[in-house]
Amino acid sequence: MNIRVIILLFCLIVFVGGKKVHRFRLERRSHRHHKIPHAHLHLQFRNALRRKYGFTPLRTVNAVNVTSEAGKGTVITEPLINSYDTNFFGVVSVGDQSFTMQFDTGSSDFWVPSSHCRFCIKTCGNKFFRVSNSKSFRSSGTPFSITYGSGSVKGIVASDNVGFGDLKIQNQGIGLVNISDSCSVFDGIAGFAFQQLSMTKSVPPFQQMIDQQLVEQPIFSFHLKSGSSDGGSMILGGSNSSLYYGPLTYTNVTEAKYWTFKLDFIAVHGKGSRSSHSGNKAIMDTGTSLIVGPVLEVLYINKDIGAKHNKTYNLYTVSCESIPQLPIIVFGIAGKEFFVKPHTYVIRYDNFCFSAFMDMLGLQYWILGDAFMRENYVEFDWARRRMGIAPAV
Numbered sequence: 001m002n003i004r005v006i007i008l009l010f011c012l013i014v015f016v017g018g019k020k021v022h023r024f025r026l027e028r029r030s031h032r033h034h035k036i037p038h039a040h041l042h043l044q045f046r047n048a049l050r051r052k053y054g055f056t057p058l059r060t061v062n063a064v065n066v067t068s069e070a071g072k073g074t075v076i077t078e079p080l081i082n083s084y085d086t087n088f089f090g091v092v093s094v095g096d097q098s099f100t101m102q103f104d105t106g107s108s109d110f111w112v113p114s115s116h117c118r119f120c121i122k123t124c125g126n127k128f129f130r131v132s133n134s135k136s137f138r139s140s141g142t143p144f145s146i147t148y149g150s151g152s153v154k155g156i157v158a159s160d161n162v163g164f165g166d167l168k169i170q171n172q173g174i175g176l177v178n179i180s181d182s183c184s185v186f187d188g189i190a191g192f193a194f195q196q197l198s199m200t201k202s203v204p205p206f207q208q209m210i211d212q213q214l215v216e217q218p219i220f221s222f223h224l225k226s227g228s229s230d231g232g233s234m235i236l237g238g239s240n241s242s243l244y245y246g247p248l249t250y251t252n253v254t255e256a257k258y259w260t261f262k263l264d265f266i267a268v269h270g271k272g273s274r275s276s277h278s279g280n281k282a283i284m285d286t287g288t289s290l291i292v293g294p295v296l297e298v299l300y301i302n303k304d305i306g307a308k309h310n311k312t313y314n315l316y317t318v319s320c321e322s323i324p325q326l327p328i329i330v331f332g333i334a335g336k337e338f339f340v341k342p343h344t345y346v347i348r349y350d351n352f353c354f355s356a357f358m359d360m361l362g363l364q365y366w367i368l369g370d371a372f373m374r375e376n377y378v379e380f381d382w383a384r385r386r387m388g389i390a391p392a393v
């Protein structure tokens with residue numbers, strides 16, 4: 001496989017209710033258009049996904065019952081696949097057809113590409129949903145579209161049964177995409193943010209799981225793993241205390257659209273902390289590879305770790321040899337400190353190494369993506385509108 005690829009960094013700009021919201025994704029493309037090494041890799045790794053941990057009722061963690069549904073339903077552990085430490089995804093069924101989905105806490109829609117898609121690139125190895133193969137499929141005929149910086153997905157809103165392992169949602173509102181102009185390592189996206197962001201105006205999958213009493217607790221958790229195709233897991237309906245150290249530190253969701261919270265500071269260890277210009281707002285986003293922030297703050301952090309701006313890629317590069325000497329970055333949340341080590345915040349492709357701290361002109365807050373969560377376990381508490389964070393095992 002050709003590892004020497006051109007690295008293309010682009011941002012996804014999602015328009016939510018007419019307001020522009022920036023989201024980011026890291027993609028690597030070969031110079032031959034549409035030929036992404038990711039696609040081959042993830043097909044190869046697909047079998048690894050079949051490993052399932054089974055039912056895991058965890059009554060010891062989070063002993064307080066939040067809703068009347070507590071005690072019913074189950075907890076499932078959904079294995080994740082890691083692609084280059086920058087993309088994490090798992091397998092979901094839609095109308096009994098299986099798809100590789102990105103579980104995205106930064107959006108609220110569930111969409112898959114349609115086999116009727118005439119404007120999709122069909123040579124990337126992606127799967128397409130066949131309406132004729134599903135008895136439970138219902139189309140509403142209502143159009144939807146989500147616009148990204150690099151293009152858009154468009155289609156119609158429909159519904160079908162959606163399965164996360166043995167956890168089966170009846171009549172999940174889905175977007176059936178019939179226009180999509182880029183190849184992706186996953187087939188579709190399963191959004192885990194709140195309903196207010198939904199472009200298909202559907203009840204998000206996790207709210208459905210709660211409403212249909214499928215999950216034991218209204219909680220899901222992410223444990224991301226680095227360094228191999230084993231991407232860790234997403235736990236639906238609970239948490240697993242074997243996957244983190246010490247107690248969880250809780251921080252309230254300040255606005256239930258994204259998983260928004262108050263980030264007290266980001267500091268480079270040994271360099272002191274700087275006052276924040278971002279108004280301390282941050283979003284926890286599994287669908288973003290890196291850690292993205294306001295231009296000046298990102299500049300200061302990268303300066304402190306000795307990263308140099310590279311105009312070609314609009315990224316801060318570091319020498320790969322320097323990684324062991326680089327400082328730890330400290331994140332202050334809810335009165336506690338969380339850490340990200342250099343081998344996590346430096347992304348390495350061959351001999352090209354760059355800092356995960358990426359800026360975005362005009363961005364007024366921080367987006368903590370996979371680079372943060374690969375070292376820190378996060379429990380997303382849907383009903384209590386809070387997140388529990390602890391160093392990951």
Ligand SMILES: *[C@@H]1O[C@H](CO)[C@@H](O)[C@H](O)[C@H]1NC(C)=O
Pocket residue numbers: 053055056057058077240241242243
């Ligand atoms: C929690 O995670 C550990 C480590 O991966 C695993 O061995 C254990 O089975 C999990 N517990 C449950 C109840 O799933």
Ligand SMILES: *[C@@H]1O[C@H](CO)[C@@H](O)[C@H](O)[C@H]1NC(C)=O
Pocket residue numbers: 063064065070071
């Ligand atoms: C939670 O609910 C379960 C089942 O309804 C019950 O057995 C348990 O005692 C409750 N726990 C608390 C802390 O209220």
Ligand SMILES: *[C@@H]1O[C@H](CO)[C@@H](O)[C@H](O)[C@H]1NC(C)=O
Pocket residue numbers: 116142143144145154155156178179
């Ligand atoms: C694709 O979706 C759009 C709505 O975004 C709809 O107007 C159009 O008819 C659809 N095309 C096909 C071939 O289904």
Ligand SMILES: *[C@@H]1O[C@H](CO)[C@@H](O)[C@H](O)[C@H]1NC(C)=O
Pocket residue numbers: 252
């Ligand atoms: C978080 O929210 C809960 C419930 O709304 C509230 O009781 C608690 O005081 C909040 N915690 C902080 C630190 O604001």
Ligand SMILES: *[C@@H]1O[C@H](CO)[C@@H](O)[C@H](O)[C@H]1NC(C)=O
Pocket residue numbers: 309310311312313317352
């Ligand atoms: C950016 O990095 C690439 C790869 O190392 C290098 O070829 C290019 O010259 C760099 N560009 C700048 C402006 O430093």
